[in-house]
Amino acid sequence: MKDGWLVCSGCSYKIPYDAGIGQCTCGGIFFVGYDLERVKASWAASPLRERASTMWRYHELLPVEHPEEAVTLGEGWTPMIRIPDWEEKLSLNRLWVKRDEQNPTGSFKARGFSVAVSLLKERGINKVAVPSNGNAASALAAYAARGKLEAFVFVPMDCPGIIVEESMRYGAKTYRVNGLIHDAGKIIEDGKSSEGWINAGTAKELGRLEGKKTMGLELAEQLSFEMPDVLLYPTGGGSGLIGIWKALCELKEMGLLHGDLPRFVSVQEVGCTPVVDIFHSGAKDFVPYSEDTTSSPTGVRVPNPPAGGLILSILRKTGGTAVAVDQREIRQAQNYMEHQGISASPEGAIVFASLLRLRETGDIRAGERVVLYNTAHALKYLEWPLPSSIPVISNYREYAAKIANAQQITPQE
Amino acid sequence: MKDGWLVCSGCSYKIPYDAGIGQCTCGGIFFVGYDLERVKASWAASPLRERASTMWRYHELLPVEHPEEAVTLGEGWTPMIRIPDWEEKLSLNRLWVKRDEQNPTGSFKARGFSVAVSLLKERGINKVAVPSNGNAASALAAYAARGKLEAFVFVPMDCPGIIVEESMRYGAKTYRVNGLIHDAGKIIEDGKSSEGWINAGTAKELGRLEGKKTMGLELAEQLSFEMPDVLLYPTGGGSGLIGIWKALCELKEMGLLHGDLPRFVSVQEVGCTPVVDIFHSGAKDFVPYSEDTTSSPTGVRVPNPPAGGLILSILRKTGGTAVAVDQREIRQAQNYMEHQGISASPEGAIVFASLLRLRETGDIRAGERVVLYNTAHALKYLEWPLPSSIPVISNYREYAAKIANAQQITPQE
Numbered sequence: 019m020k021d022g023w024l025v026c027s028g029c030s031y032k033i034p035y036d037a038g039i040g041q042c043t044c045g046g047i048f049f050v051g052y053d054l055e056r057v058k059a060s061w062a063a064s065p066l067r068e069r070a071s072t073m074w075r076y077h078e079l080l081p082v083e084h085p086e087e088a089v090t091l092g093e094g095w096t097p098m099i100r101i102p103d104w105e106e107k108l109s110l111n112r113l114w115v116k117r118d119e120q121n122p123t124g125s126f127k128a129r130g131f132s133v134a135v136s137l138l139k140e141r142g143i144n145k146v147a148v149p150s151n152g153n154a155a156s157a158l159a160a161y162a163a164r165g166k167l168e169a170f171v172f173v174p175m176d177c178p179g180i181i182v183e184e185s186m187r188y189g190a191k192t193y194r195v196n197g198l199i200h201d202a203g204k205i206i207e208d209g210k211s212s213e214g215w216i217n218a219g220t221a222k223e224l225g226r227l228e229g230k231k232t233m234g235l236e237l238a239e240q241l242s243f244e245m246p247d248v249l250l251y252p253t254g255g256g257s258g259l260i261g262i263w264k265a266l267c268e269l270k271e272m273g274l275l276h277g278d279l280p281r282f283v284s285v286q287e288v289g290c291t292p293v294v295d296i297f298h299s300g301a302k303d304f305v306p307y308s309e310d311t312t313s314s315p316t317g318v319r320v321p322n323p324p325a326g327g328l329i330l331s332i333l334r335k336t337g338g339t340a341v342a343v344d345q346r347e348i349r350q351a352q353n354y355m356e357h358q359g360i361s362a363s364p365e366g367a368i369v370f371a372s373l374l375r376l377r378e379t380g381d382i383r384a385g386e387r388v389v390l391y392n393t394a395h396a397l398k399y400l401e402w403p404l405p406s407s408i409p410v411i412s413n414y415r416e417y418a419a420k421i422a423n424a425q426q427i428t429p430q431e
Numbered sequence: 432m433k434d435g436w437l438v439c440s441g442c443s444y445k446i447p448y449d450a451g452i453g454q455c456t457c458g459g460i461f462f463v464g465y466d467l468e469r470v471k472a473s474w475a476a477s478p479l480r481e482r483a484s485t486m487w488r489y490h491e492l493l494p495v496e497h498p499e500e501a502v503t504l505g506e507g508w509t510p511m512i513r514i515p516d517w518e519e520k521l522s523l524n525r526l527w528v529k530r531d532e533q534n535p536t537g538s539f540k541a542r543g544f545s546v547a548v549s550l551l552k553e554r555g556i557n558k559v560a561v562p563s564n565g566n567a568a569s570a571l572a573a574y575a576a577r578g579k580l581e582a583f584v585f586v587p588m589d590c591p592g593i594i595v596e597e598s599m600r601y602g603a604k605t606y607r608v609n610g611l612i613h614d615a616g617k618i619i620e621d622g623k624s625s626e627g628w629i630n631a632g633t634a635k636e637l638g639r640l641e642g643k644k645t646m647g648l649e650l651a652e653q654l655s656f657e658m659p660d661v662l663l664y665p666t667g668g669g670s671g672l673i674g675i676w677k678a679l680c681e682l683k684e685m686g687l688l689h690g691d692l693p694r695f696v697s698v699q700e701v702g703c704t705p706v707v708d709i710f711h712s713g714a715k716d717f718v719p720y721s722e723d724t725t726s727s728p729t730g731v732r733v734p735n736p737p738a739g740g741l742i743l744s745i746l747r748k749t750g751g752t753a754v755a756v757d758q759r760e761i762r763q764a765q766n767y768m769e770h771q772g773i774s775a776s777p778e779g780a781i782v783f784a785s786l787l788r789l790r791e792t793g794d795i796r797a798g799e800r801v802v803l804y805n806t807a808h809a810l811k812y813l814e815w816p817l818p819s820s821i822p823v824i825s826n827y828r829e830y831a832a833k834i835a836n837a838q839q840i841t842p843q844e
Contacts, residue, residue, distance in 0.1 A: 092510025097484070160772035188772055359601055360504065395537065397593055
């Protein structure tokens, strides 16, 4: 990308754009910076409303050198629909659901990997790995297949079977890990130099956050740049929420937004609530979650989000909050959404449940305009048995030992 | 709808538009007729390219009275992507896949039911039933939920479990039928007067065909109205194919298409090939399939499509053909598509397999421009066990007897 730069979200250190850099030496994640005046001029010359109905309509705000050669499967520009019944029941002025499950591979993760894999391809990289609670694994698998990269995905043992199956079908080398997502991430970090993997995990490279940013760009454009009051987002690693916030900040700086940024609300499930706990403790710094996780195997089960401090800062800066809901509330919310004809992933239902809770507490008020994100397709989470042939590992040493007999551990190639 | 009419596709009998009419007395299906000059003027005044990214951008060509009140979940305007690797391998000028699995409920059936349920709602109807091989059941379930109609769906015993689960989650009263889709249809026909059901089965009402028509309108607009050479479509009841053809005829009459209509190709699976058999026999009339069906439980397993004669006529008029592929070819094609990162429903894979076959036979030639339709999401077809509590019936008499104890047979309400 020409004329861009990177600025650390932690220490504000600024360097010229470099697609190969992920995190700052301070541990903060790097944000890609753009010449926004130039973007604005380009949007004026070629109006957004006449552009292709994919997230690549915003190519000037994505760091890919050759957007016309991007690795694309038709991602983004997903529908945003109102739920009039619940607007009435909850006395809201507007209630929208952004249906991001209608992406390739049935989840919002398509956005991040379309950009990330495009960037890797531009750099000539051909091996990429990701630790995932599920949807990132299958999305990487699909985009890597499309871009002809070799993909390696590492998921927790209890990752939904259908999503694991999907990853394998798209041809990713797929491994189950005795542990949680950070244990999966450690395997990649430990093995990357020997194996030649690029780690495309949350906050490890620039593309995924930028891709997820398009959720915010679309939200704005689909609402004619009139900001809602509140935005609720299921928060695991948090890069979706960070991406949306970054997008709205860029549009604000370009002078395109009407109204203040919405209040950002992070939603988690009881049993793994690092963001909720630290937000309400008032602490300034993010500390790893010390309790045992007992929540469900979904995208929001991330005990130690790599950019936790940034999430807290966004919630506070926008006057938002963080909230945890329990299994009973989630099941109830899923049922409510389904009876509106809307596929409700656990993550989408978590968000809907938190809306109900926050209306009750008064954190969301009558007459407000609210946006929910449904990040994945419900059907991906049905309990589905996996063949026992999928290799299970606990650490990189085990991976290295087992890979000696490659035939046994690549169930689908 | 004002100023519209109905014309029988069988005998050309023409009557004023009436939303309550499905089939002509001759057995032919009625087509909705529009004042195309008026549509053209309306599109000139408000250009398509500036409209909402749903199939309702074509509301002037849909028979709904109040499109602004349509029962919508964000359907249509799905991506169409190229597969450059296979363009090269097959020496094609262009190879596109229309990704219609990226619709609400993960299939193209969303289109038909968005219109059908909207029409039923306008008529004040509150009970609707459908016989289905699966995707129509879950799509009706979702749109009926959204429109607050009561939905009854009847599927064959071996209907994919995940789709049955989906129907129930959206709140449809769901029944498994000892038999095939026409046996399911007979239950509805036999019971409709006693139960107050409207039969929304293929060719029974006007909305579904008109909704599916938007696949053709989008194809045209997404290709800048330049027609491809060949269009391959998985053919069960055939209303998708008929809808696309009707759309292109309307656009042609409006003077908007460049080039001839593409050659339409119907694709079926070995083991249930009524269209293929009769097409190649050269017979003029459609006769019910007399052999035992041995094909898979997918959308193309329809031994006796209600508008079979019309399908034959479209294939012949456009210089197309009909082709059947077997399980081995389908599995191979599924694998090819997945390794391009594309979700491949059995129906989508059937189409891809038939492309390979027709390139080999020379029916599709080097340098041609080809469009494939992927009508549903692959994950919906994973083998998934259903609870034994779902009622199984063989005929309407059994339904009527069992419904006496409503609690036992409505697994989800």
